[in-house]
Amino acid sequence: MAKSPAWTRKEGKNPKGGLNAKGRASAKKQGMNLKPPAPNAKAGTKDGARRKSFCARSAGQMKMWPKAAKDPNSRLRKARRAWNC
Numbered sequence: 001m002a003k004s005p006a007w008t009r010k011e012g013k014n015p016k017g018g019l020n021a022k023g024r025a026s027a028k029k030q031g032m033n034l035k036p037p038a039p040n041a042k043a044g045t046k047d048g049a050r051r052k053s054f055c056a057r058s059a060g061q062m063k064m065w066p067k068a069a070k071d072p073n074s075r076l077r078k079a080r081r082a083w084n085c
Contacts (some may be wrong), residue, residue: 005030017078040083055085 005026006012013068019027024034037054041047043074058080068074 014082015078017022017075017080017082026084038081039077039082054083055080058083058085 005007007019007023007027012019012026014020014023018037019034021036026038027034038047038051041051043052057064058076061076062080063069065076068076071077
C-alpha cells in the first residue's frame with residue numbers, strides 16, 4: 001500500500017508550525033508551489049508582502065477555528081508565531 005505524501009504526515013511538518021523542506025518537496029510533487037516562510041521580511045519587499053498576506057489570512061482562520069485560536073500549541077498558532085504575526 002502506498003504511503004500518503006510527507007506533507008500530510010508528521011515527518012513533513014515542522015514542529016514549530018508549517019512544513020519543513022521534506023514536506024514542501026512532497027507537496028511540490030503534487031503540483032503545489034510552496035515557498036519557505038519569510039518571518040523576518042521587511043515591509044515593502046516581495047517577501048514582506050507574502051508575510052503580510054499570510055498574517056491577514058491566518059487572522060481569519062483564528063476567527064473560523066476559535067478552538068485552535070485558544071490553544072497555544074495548535075498548528076495555526078505555531079505557524080503565526082513562526083511568521084511573527
